[in-house]
Amino acid sequence: MTFRTRFAPSPTGPLHLGHAYSAILAHDMAHAAGGAFLLRIEDIDRDRARPEWEDQIYEDLAWLGLDWERPVWRQSDHTERYAAALDDLWQAGLLYPCTCNRRDILAAASAPQDGSAPLTGPDGLLYPGTCRDKPGPRPGQDPRPEGVALRLNMAVAVRRALHTGRAAHLTFQETGHGPDGQHGQIAFPPEDLTVLAGDIVLSRKDFIGSYHLAVVLDDAAQAITHVVRGEDLFDATAIHALLQRLLDLPTPVYHHHRLIRDDQGRRLAKRDDARAIRTYRDEGATPQDIRTKVGL
Structure with a gap:
């Protein structure tokens, strides 16, 4: 290789x-x-x-x-690649439209929850799922809506990932280190992402795609074998491994390095x-x- x-x-x-x-x-x-x-x-x-x-x-x-x-x-x-992947995920019933802005998410996340602090993940505050069950275009039945943010329904995505015929755990090889010194073969249950990452945005209201979607598609299209990046992105690698499984893409070797x-x-x-x-x-x-x- x-x-x-x-x-x-x-x-x-x-x-x-x-x-x-x-x-x-x-x-x-x-x-x-x-x-x-x-x-x-x-x-x-x-x-x-x-x-x-x-x-x-x-x-x-x-x-x-x-x-x-x-x-x-x-x-x-290469936005047509992102649009095609969004179409596939939408038709598979894995996305839903979201009209919440940052203020809405902050207000919902800051509401009293048994005295506990709002949960955060790789993208900041975890999305509380406000739009998940709202009436609107139906994934897998109606055309993918445009001009609106699209979120990954993490719970549904995890169930799909667990039934792809691959191992029950998501894995990636780490040759650098995570924030807590993690290295070697990293494995984690996909269902952990429901709590750790929430329903992440895969396409923005004002432009096609998002960092998480684009990075896995670009790495695959460019035949990237080793991803070298800062340890602040270590937690996002679980999201990327999930998307790689859902989209049937290879998972590169990752090397997360210290930050300056x-x-x-x-x-x-x-x-x-x-x-x-x-x-x-x-x-x-x-x-x-x-x-x-x-x-x-």
């Missing part, structure tokens, strides 16, 4: 030291294995994506000394311009300086 990995930034702001660490690590791992390093531009959110940020991604990565296969995969060029943090221990964000790669470039830093700063 040829090692194929990718770096997949969103063009919604400048790349920072955390991005540099992830990109360089993936690039180095691919070259050490005699494999391939790919670049994917995750730009399906057209309201936030900007051409100037995409151009700067290419400039910053090239300045770091990285090279990648061409052509670059841009998600906005600021002096207060906070994860870097794109708004932290002081640690943007471009800032270091303008101040006269070298690519080796960046490698040193991130511990490579």
Whole structure:
């Protein structure tokens, strides 16, 4: 199996030291294995994506000394794949439309629940299922609705996953580590996702697809064998393994790495311009300086 990995930034702001660490690590791992390093531009959110940020991604990565296969995969060029997968999931009865906004979810999640705090998952507050049984288009019978968010009915999806003829557990191979040091063969019952993740969004009101749906479809389409990414996405891997089973896609090997943090221990964000790669470039830093700063 040829090692194929990718770096997949969103063009919604400048790349920072955390991005540099992830990109360089993936690039180095691919070259050490005699494999391939790919670049994917995750730009399906057209309201936030900007051409100037995409151009700067290419400039910053090239300045770091990285090279990648061409052509670059841009998600906005492949929305028909996401639409086709949504059609399949809708016809299978696994999706339902949702009209709730963030305020609705926050209000429902914050309602008194035996004094316990609202549950959270990889996407933040767990969705309380407000729209799950509302009247409307019927999955598997009516056409898939457009212009509305679509959520995965996790309980139904889990039952479907358990009856695909595969093992009762979802598994993936971890060669890095999770937040609690998890590594090796990771296995978990699919039904845990009902509590841990809830009914996740698989398509937004204003654009086709979502991170969870697009990433598993793109990885399969690009024949990615190893996913290298931050440990903050470790918990999302269970969701991805479920979608891979539902859509009959291969599950790559995962390598989750440590996060680069600021002096207060906070994860870097794109708004932290002081640690943007471009800032270091303008101040006269070298690519080796960046490698040193991130511990490579």
